[in-house]
Amino acid sequence: MEREQQKMVIEALLFLTEEPVTVKKIGQVLSVSPEEAESLVCELKENLSLSGRGIQVFETAGGYQMGTLPELAPHLEKAFSEDVSSNLSTAALEVLAIVAYKQPVTRVEVESIRGVRCEHVLDNLVKRKLIKISGRKEGPGRPRLYSTTADFLKYFGLKDLSELPELELESRPSEETGETLSRDAEIPAGVEQIKYDFENQNGDH
Amino acid sequence: MAQQEGYTIKLPTFEGPFDLLFHLIKKAEVDIWSVSIAEITEQYLAYLQSMRELNLDIASEFLVMAATLLRLKSKLLLPRSNLINEEETEDELFEINTAEELFQRLEEYRNFKEVAQYLREKEEEQKKIFLRSTGGQKVMVLTGQESVYTIWEGAQHLSDIMQRFSEVASAKEYTPAFSAVEDFVIADKADYIESTLQEKQRPMPMKSFVNGDSLWEIIVVFIALLEMARQKRVNLLQECHFGPILVSLKPKDEQHEEVNVGERTAENGH
Numbered sequence: 001m002e003r004e005q006q007k008m009v010i011e012a013l014l015f016l017t018e019e020p021v022t023v024k025k026i027g028q029v030l031s032v033s034p035e036e037a038e039s040l041v042c043e044l045k046e047n048l049s050l051s052g053r054g055i056q057v058f059e060t061a062g063g064y065q066m067g068t069l070p071e072l073a074p075h076l077e078k079a080f081s082e083d084v085s086s087n088l089s090t091a092a093l094e095v096l097a098i099v100a101y102k103q104p105v106t107r108v109e110v111e112s113i114r115g116v117r118c119e120h121v122l123d124n125l126v127k128r129k130l131i132k133i134s135g136r137k138e139g140p141g142r143p144r145l146y147s148t149t150a151d152f153l154k155y156f157g158l159k160d161l162s163e164l165p166e167l168e169l170e171s172r173p174s175e176e177t178g179e180t181l182s183r184d185a186e187i188p189a190g191v192e193q194i195k196y197d198f199e200n201q202n203g204d205h
Numbered sequence: 206m207a208q209q210e211g212y213t214i215k216l217p218t219f220e221g222p223f224d225l226l227f228h229l230i231k232k233a234e235v236d237i238w239s240v241s242i243a244e245i246t247e248q249y250l251a252y253l254q255s256m257r258e259l260n261l262d263i264a265s266e267f268l269v270m271a272a273t274l275l276r277l278k279s280k281l282l283l284p285r286s287n288l289i290n291e292e293e294t295e296d297e298l299f300e301i302n303t304a305e306e307l308f309q310r311l312e313e314y315r316n317f318k319e320v321a322q323y324l325r326e327k328e329e330e331q332k333k334i335f336l337r338s339t340g341g342q343k344v345m346v347l348t349g350q351e352s353v354y355t356i357w358e359g360a361q362h363l364s365d366i367m368q369r370f371s372e373v374a375s376a377k378e379y380t381p382a383f384s385a386v387e388d389f390v391i392a393d394k395a396d397y398i399e400s401t402l403q404e405k406q407r408p409m410p411m412k413s414f415v416n417g418d419s420l421w422e423i424i425v426v427f428i429a430l431l432e433m434a435r436q437k438r439v440n441l442l443q444e445c446h447f448g449p450i451l452v453s454l455k456p457k458d459e460q461h462e463e464v465n466v467g468e469r470t471a472e473n474g475h
Contacts, residue, residue, distance in 0.1 A: 018337055058334070070333035080335065087328060090321065091220050097320035113313055116221030116266050156324055157331040165323050167316045 006030050007044045010037075011066075020063030020154065061153035062160055095121045096130060096152065100164055104134050104145035122146060130155060222270030223314040225252060230311070237311050242281055242304050246274040273301050394429040398452065399438065408442070408453035 001009075010026055026037040041064050045057045056069050068076060088096070095118050098110050111118050125131045126146075134147035153160065219225040229248045230240050253271055256263050281304070301307045398414050414426045430452060433439045442451040 015337070056334075065336065067334040067336045070330065073333035073335070076335050087325075087332075090325075093321035093324045093328075094220060094317055097317045097324060101317070101320070113310070113317060114221050115223040115270065115310070115314070116264070155331065156327040157334070158327065165320060167320070 001030065003040070003043075006032070006040055007047065010040055010044050011048075014057055014064060014066040017065070020061045020065045022063040026064075058157070059159050060157050061150050089121075091116075091118075091121050092125060095125060096148070099125075099131050099146050100148050100152070100161060101167060103147040104137075105147075106137055106143040106145060108143065110146070221264075222249075222267050223311060224318070225249065225267070226270070226311060227315055227318070237308050237315065240308070242274065242278050242307075246271075246278045249274055273307075277301070277304055277307060391425055391429045391432060394425050395433050395438075398426070398429060398433065399454065402439070402452065402454040408451040411450040411452055414452075 009030060013026065013029060014021060023034040023037040023041065026041065027034040030037060030040070032040070041057065048056055054069055054072055055066055057064055057066055059065075091114075094114055095110055098113050099105055102109060102113075107118060107122055110122070122131070126133065129149055129151045131146050131152065132149050133144045135145045136142040137145050148161070152158075158164070219228065226245065226249065229245055229252070230237055233240070233244070233248075250271060253263060253267060256267075301310060394414070401414065402409060411426065411430060414430075415423050430439065430441065430450075434441050438455055440453045440455055442453065443449070444451075
């Protein structure tokens with residue numbers, strides 16, 4: 001298949017798909033390597049932006065997705081005004097921030113950082129599928145552990161968790177690993193499942 | 206002292222005692238680590254007092270923090286030697302025994318507050334990008350099996366969906382979920398719809414052709430309408446997603462001339 005045609009296939013694929021598509025998937029569709037798929041997507045991205053289109057291809061939640069250009073929002077809002085959902089509350093954002101860095105994390109741990117009870121906020125975030133209960137901590141009461149979801153990445157348009165700013169803390173994740181923050185170090189023994197979930201949610205690279 | 210300036214009628218809301226403390230420290234324009242406990246405690250209590258004067262509900266966490274601050278302050282007044290063997294506190298939220306611990310917690314909180322701010326910016330950015338899934342509506346065709354075929358509305362004509370449905374129904378040994386007496390036959394229903402429309406001479410909602418409340422009848426009416434649309438006998442019009450479907454009779458002279466009824470209907474459905 002010619003390169004131009006391959007890009008057309010990717011454009012069509014991204015047009016049809018509501019979820020981010022991984023380069024692995026694109027590679028499978030075109031029978032090319034993920035690396036080749038990546039370079040094709042990048043070319044497509046550039047083609048679109050150079051030819052003055054209203055849509056763009058952007059990277060999110062470990063894949064690529066098609067969406068409108070941000071600068072068109074004022075116009076599009078007129079058509080979709082009912083669909084525009086309200087922003088998250090400050091409390092919700094604070095809890096999300098803590099869960100994102102400390103995951104898997106218990107409610108008490110989140111509360112001790114914020115100094116406020118967070119039960120409702122956590123429940124609502126689970127309902128909105130921005131976080132999930134990823135397991136239970138060993139120990140008294142076996143409290144629930146919370147982790148962020150792929151929807152979390154999508155909601156904020158993040159490629160993966162490493163896109164979050166670094167914390168200026170002693171508990172700051174080590175830079176050497178280059179991995180997504182200090183997740184591995186934080187996972188207590190006996191919760192392999194969570195680690196697995198976490199890797200999955202980052203999508204295939 | 207700083208507390209006289211800010212506590213006027215309008216009080217900002219805080220996400221918790223740390224948020225309030227953080228605000229007070231910022232206002233005093235000092236670094237977290239060089240805050241005087243005595244001073245911050247005074248300001249904190251003054252703030253709670255003004256909340257009380259305005260009859261605001263003070264969350265228990267704020268009061269716990271006030272107690273914690275007072276404890277820290279009183280500890281600082283005592284000779285150092287008394288502090289060596291501190292009993293463990295049972296409180297879940299504030300196991301804070303020294304000023305350093307408090308500052309550490311505040312510092313940590315400040316970090317996450319910054320991340321929350323970052324997330325807010327990303328949220329705003331992302332809101333400006335509209336995705337296909339926010340506008341497009343999906344049509345689902347269910348088979349007797351568990352598999353689900355998804356067809357995008359507009360991508361296919363109504364008649365195609367019909368076609369697809371009958372293929373699916375015949376290909377997989379399709380067994381109806383329930384057996385019903387066939388009181389309603391599609392052809393009869395179609396005739397009934399046509400004669401009703403002729404009589405009324407105006408577009409009618411699809412609902413009005415269903416006389417009883419049997420599910421079977423609704424299905425028959427729906428299929429009859431799809432069939433009639435395919436045969437170019439009627440026009441179907443839906444003004445918005447999930448809105449009522451209006452049925453109107455296609456004028457006789459148009460019935461044979463116009464080719465793409467299905468397409469038109471699909472467009473109307475958007």
